[in-house]
Amino acid sequence: AQSVTQPDIHITVSEGASLELRCNYSYGATPYLFWYVQSPGQGLQLLLKYFSGDTLVQGIKGFEAEFKRSQSSFNLRKPSVHWSDAAEYFCAVGARSGGSNYKLTFGKGTLLTVNP
Amino acid sequence: DAEITQSPRHKITETGRQVTLACHQTWNHNNMFWYRQDLGHGLRLIHYSYGVHDTNKGEVSDGYSVSRSNTEDLPLTLESAASSQTSVYFCASSQGRADTQYFGPGTRLTVL
Numbered sequence: 001a002q003s004v005t006q007p008d009i010h011i012t013v014s015e016g017a018s019l020e021l022r023c024n025y026s027y028g029a030t031p032y033l034f035w036y037v038q039s040p041g042q043g044l045q046l047l048l049k050y051f052s053g054d055t056l057v058q059g060i061k062g063f064e065a066e067f068k069r070s071q072s073s074f075n076l077r078k079p080s081v082h083w084s085d086a087a088e089y090f091c092a093v094g095a096r097s098g099g100s101n102y103k104l105t106f107g108k109g110t111l112l113t114v115n116p
Numbered sequence: 117d118a119e120i121t122q123s124p125r126h127k128i129t130e131t132g133r134q135v136t137l138a139c140h141q142t143w144n145h146n147n148m149f150w151y152r153q154d155l156g157h158g159l160r161l162i163h164y165s166y167g168v169h170d171t172n173k174g175e176v177s178d179g180y181s182v183s184r185s186n187t188e189d190l191p192l193t194l195e196s197a198a199s200s201q202t203s204v205y206f207c208a209s210s211q212g213r214a215d216t217q218y219f220g221p222g223t224r225l226t227v228l
Contacts, residue, residue: 032214034216041222042222043206043219043220043221043222044159044206044208044219045219046216046218049216051214090158090159094214100213101172101213102213102214103161104149104161104217106158106159107158108156108157108158109158
């Protein structure tokens, strides 16, 4: 079964600083990979996804992520953080879970605080 | 614009009562999902459906049931609410089984 680890529960950065959120997964084959963002009291919004092809993926709001097969990682990056980026970020792995079933497994999330 | 809605957004109920949470999507997606979100656990899958009259159990399905009578709706029923079911519940939908899932705004349920 697949699993996802987000090692950092809480990260604080200053506005304008660069950001990297870590995500490691466990799965026997190449999974589908996602990053979602959740603002307080809101649902989850897709930032970006990787299905195949170019391992550097561009998303919305200036975010990007890089799939590194050798490290089983899919880290999220942004060169300059804005105060509005403060939110909780979830990495998710999609993979077959038996037969033709397919399951999305989420990490426990990283809470991002942005200091002015 | 297509969307996915949940109702109610907030619900307080008592232990032992039956509760139904609604999920409605206008994406015309085949697949619909229910998750619960709890501190320290992230999102966990409760039930899912790959089409009308199809339902499947997720990893935390005990005490919950769903039925799918049309494409647009997947109501989640708590047969006899327990305090351990206090949580935020999210509905999601996707076109293909491996496609991106789009989430509703959530329902905060408190069981007293």
